[in-house]
Amino acid sequence: MSKSKISVQLIRSGNMPDNDIKLGERLIKLLRIPTEQPIQLAFGSFNQEVRVIPGKKSTVLRLSPSLSSSSGLLPRSVLHIKYSAAERTLRLGPVIGVMISRYHPEDQSKPFGSISSFCMEMVNACQKLGAYVYFFTPEMIGSNLSTLEAVLYDHGWKKIQVPAPDVVNNRLPTRKLENSPSVQHFMKEVKSRWGTHIFNEKFLDKTEVFDALGTDEKLRKYLPESYAMKSYSTLKKMCTAYPVVFLKPVRGSLGKGIIRISRQEDGSFHTFTTSLEGVKKSSYSSLTKLYSSLSSKLNKNRYQIQQGLDLVRIQKRNVDFRALVHKNKKGKWSVTSVVARIAGGNHYVSNLARGGTLAKVKDVLAMSSIPTSAKQTASERMEQAALHIAKGLEETIPSHFGELGIDLAVDTTGRIWLLEVNSKPSKSDDAPLTAYKVRPSATRLIQYSQFLTGF
Numbered sequence: 001m002s003k004s005k006i007s008v009q010l011i012r013s014g015n016m017p018d019n020d021i022k023l024g025e026r027l028i029k030l031l032r033i034p035t036e037q038p039i040q041l042a043f044g045s046f047n048q049e050v051r052v053i054p055g056k057k058s059t060v061l062r063l064s065p066s067l068s069s070s071s072g073l074l075p076r077s078v079l080h081i082k083y084s085a086a087e088r089t090l091r092l093g094p095v096i097g098v099m100i101s102r103y104h105p106e107d108q109s110k111p112f113g114s115i116s117s118f119c120m121e122m123v124n125a126c127q128k129l130g131a132y133v134y135f136f137t138p139e140m141i142g143s144n145l146s147t148l149e150a151v152l153y154d155h156g157w158k159k160i161q162v163p164a165p166d167v168v169n170n171r172l173p174t175r176k177l178e179n180s181p182s183v184q185h186f187m188k189e190v191k192s193r194w195g196t197h198i199f200n201e202k203f204l205d206k207t208e209v210f211d212a213l214g215t216d217e218k219l220r221k222y223l224p225e226s227y228a229m230k231s232y233s234t235l236k237k238m239c240t241a242y243p244v245v246f247l248k249p250v251r252g253s254l255g256k257g258i259i260r261i262s263r264q265e266d267g268s269f270h271t272f273t274t275s276l277e278g279v280k281k282s283s284y285s286s287l288t289k290l291y292s293s294l295s296s297k298l299n300k301n302r303y304q305i306q307q308g309l310d311l312v313r314i315q316k317r318n319v320d321f322r323a324l325v326h327k328n329k330k331g332k333w334s335v336t337s338v339v340a341r342i343a344g345g346n347h348y349v350s351n352l353a354r355g356g357t358l359a360k361v362k363d364v365l366a367m368s369s370i371p372t373s374a375k376q377t378a379s380e381r382m383e384q385a386a387l388h389i390a391k392g393l394e395e396t397i398p399s400h401f402g403e404l405g406i407d408l409a410v411d412t413t414g415r416i417w418l419l420e421v422n423s424k425p426s427k428s429d430d431a432p433l434t435a436y437k438v439r440p441s442a443t444r445l446i447q448y449s450q451f452l453t454g455f
Contacts, residue, residue, distance in 0.1 A: 008061045008092065010077045016064040020051050024058030031083040031090075039088045043132075044095035044163035045146045045194045046071045052090070061092075072147075072162035073132075074154050080130045080455040094453040096133045096446070097165030098122060099183075101173050103137055103151055111157050115171065118427035121442040123153045128438065129446045130455070134162050138177055141186045145193070164190050167449040168198040169402070173424060175203050175251065197452040199327075199402035204393075204423045205250040206304040212396035213418070219392045222385055222408075222418040224307040229298065232291045234305060239263055239287055244308025247294070248420075249301050257301075260308070261290070309417055312368045312410045318343040319364055320419055323386035323406045326444035331451045333390045335383045336440050340364040365410075374414020382408050385416045393421065402448050403441070 008027075016022065021041060028035060033052055041050040048071070055062065061081075068075065079092045102113050110116040112135065119135055126133045134150035140159075141148050150162045168190070172178045190196035210226045213219045227234050229247060238245045239261060247259040260272040269290045273280045284290040297303070312319045319342050328334045340359040361382075365375050386406045394401065405425025409417045427441075 008059060008079050008081045010068070010073055010075055010079070011060055011062050012065050012068050012075050013062040014065060016062055016067075018064045018066045019049065020053050020064070021067070022053045022055040022060075022062035024056060024060065025054045026058040027081070028052065028054055031081070032085065033083050033090060034088075039083075039090055041067075041071075042089050042091040043071050043073060043093065044165050045190075046163035047089075050090075072160060074152060076154075077132055078127050078130050079132055080450070082455060092132075093166050094131050094449045094455050095163065095165040096122075096126070096131055096167045096169060096449050097148075097150065097162075098133060098135045098169045098171055100135050100137055100171050101177055103135070103140075103159075105151075105157065105159070108157060111151070115427050118442065120153070121438050122445065125438045125442045125446045129443065129450070131446050131449060133446075134165075138172075138180060138183050138186075141182055145186060145189050164194055165196060166194075166453045168196055168201075169445060169449075170198060170200045170202075171424060178203065197400070197449075199400045199448075199452075200423050202399050202423065203251070204397070204421055205302075206248055206420055207250050207302070208397065209393065209421050210304070213389065213392050215396060216392050219388060222389065222416060224309060224417055224419075226304055226306040229303040229305040232288070235291055235294075236287060238305050238307070239269070242307050246306045246308060247303045248306060250304050251302070259294075259303075262308075309409055310412050312364070312370060312412060314342055314359075314364060314367055319359075319368075319410075321361065321382055321408045321410070322425075323382060323408055324425060324441055325386050325390045325404050325406060326441065327402045327448040327451070328444060329447035329451050331448070333387050333394075334444070335386055336444055338379070338382055338386070368410070370410065370412060370414040378410055378414055378416070381416050382410070385418070389418060389421065403445065 013022070023033065033039065035052050035054060038049045038051050041048050048067070063073070081090065081092055083090050098119070100112055100115065104111050112119050122133045134152045136148055136150040140150060146164055147161050148164065149159055151157050151159050168187070170178070172183070177183065187198050187201060191198060207228050210223060213223060229235065244260065244262045247261065249257045256274060258274045262270045264270060269284045269287060271282045271290065282293070284293065319340055321338055321340050323338045324336045325333055326336050338361050340361050342357050342359055361379050365378050368375065370378065385408060389406055390404050401423055403425060405422035407419040407422070409419050411417065
């Protein structure tokens with residue numbers, strides 16, 4: 001297969017026959033595209049027989065308005081191009097579909113809610129790197145899976161018919177949406193029919209992550225002692241071993257529902273529970289009474305009980321670190337960013353949704369009380385830990401991930417610990433301290449899509 005990293009800018013031409021496309025002579029020769037007989041033009045799931053006409057401009061592809069409309073190709077799109085002589089197919093792409101939960105066309109400034117800026121970044125990254133991106137909700141998936149409704153940016157957000165994509169980036173924020181029959185059917189069918197690559201195809205839960213990583217001796221050093229919370233004996237074991245433990249919803253997010261249990265000197269216990277209203281404190285004279293109060297929660301939801309850690313604190317506030325890792329243009333895991341998150345005044349969790357704030361890693365480490373020798377290497381060791389954890393999950397969990405948010409902690413001795421892994425890292429939660437038109441995270445998502453599709 002011959003291919004070119006030369007971007008092709010699409011221009012509609014009203015004088016072109018419907019089944020003709022015009023390419024520069026230089027590009028035709030470079031890709032060895034035949035002009036004497038028809039070939040197939042492919043774009044996502046779209047496929048149509050066309051005749052290639054030589055033109056002068058090497059980086060411009062001209063096509064008729066009819067072909068542009070039927071294929072979903074918008075003018076001024078910047079794409080990559082490759083030609084397969086064996087298949088007699090000229091392919092444009094990659095076509096990237098981002099599956100999201102909401103679209104409100106009446107709000108042009110924030111049509112996708114809190115991820116609207118991220119969506120615009122993806123558009124800008126595609127224009128820069130050469131790719132085609134659209135955004136679609138589960139409601140936009142129809143019965144004919146070769147096409148679907150989607151929202152694209154063309155001097156404003158517009159909804160049009162598009163082909164099924166080469167790559168799907170699953171950004172659905174809830175398990176309910178992700179597990180709906182229409183979404184599951186869509187993902188299964190586009191994979192089998194068109195070989196669509198789907199990454200971040202599922203949520204991770206805390207038990208699954210810790211069980212998977214616990215099988216690797218090299219990764220165990222990052223794991224706090226942790227168990228599925230199933231019985232009183234488990235609670236007693238952990239509360240005897242540690243003065244502080246945490247109960248975390250296995251499928252929780254944004255710090256919701258986390259319970260901090262602390263053992264007092266007189267044998268009583270205090271609990272602190274996060275909620276939308278803040279932190280609720282309760283006291284119990286014995287562990288049996290505490291367990292009895294938890295029974296309704298434990299019957300409704302699965303919890304993970306985890307060792308409490310003596311974490312680095314800044315101005316008496318807990319600090320943890322979010323490492324954002326991506327598959328890069330070579331298909332390898334790489335660290336895109338690490339930021340420190342400082343818990344809000346009334347919270348012990350650092351999520352921005354709970355009033356946490358971002359800080360630079362070097363500033364937090366400089367202010368911390370960890371030993372100087374550990375302080376000097378902490379940043380590098382966090383990046384190494386994030387990469388080891390991402391690779392470990394990939395090897396043990398049979399799902400395709402291209403982006404992970406890995407929450408790490410540093411204790412007062414400088415040791416690195418894993419708190420949790422998020423397969424749908426929040427795009428507002430991870431915003432860097434300085435705003436960019438295209439953050440490195442958006443660039444990595446496009447580059448990995450190009451790697452997957454060979455563009």
